[in-house]
Amino acid sequence: KAGVTQTPRYLIKTRGQQVTLSCSPISGHRSVSWYQQTPGQGLQFLFEYFSETQRNKGNFPGRFSGRQFSNSRSEMNVSTLELGDSALYLCASSLELAGVDEQFFGPGTRLTVL
């Protein structure tokens, strides 16, 4: 069974631009969560989607948004990029993200904002 895939793996953007990252979950998984990982802040939860609906959201500004499609694939978008948005963006999938659901991560997208 294929794992979680994320595209692109690396991105370089400049301040003010916007970016869209893509995540394909493990087949059959309906929950997709997004995280931002930086050296100083560790793993921070962005949002979680289940059946095309955002179920949970972390404490990030409105510039960060996401969506999920009917095939469970998910995208996240960051508008008006800032230098501080440089990070590894990780996507994780689980069956339903219920109480005892395993969560598996993709390799991440490394975003650099210049």
Place this chain on the structure above:
Amino acid sequence: GESVGLHLPTLSVQEGDNSIINCAYSNSASDYFIWYKQESGKGPQFIIDIRSNMDKRQGQRVTVLLNKTVKHLSLQIAATQPGDSAVYFCAENTPTSGTYKYIFGTGTRLKVLA
């Protein structure tokens, strides 16, 4: 954001010795826990999980112990190998707003000395 990623403690272990990595979790209502291994430049990799109705679970060379009384998790790696060098995170699956969310520990860097 919702993370406690600040300073990253480091554990240095001689090759062949056993390693013990500790983690304190935050919510006594959390009922499922995962240990992840993250190598440089890669996404976190699922190692082992444990449910709250257990206090010990063993895998291949790894054992997770759960102490709900003091909200503490530990990961024991037997006969540590150079390939075990990585950052290790614990994650708790915690109920929130009618659904669940994973909260990650700070992470511990494991260095295996030859």
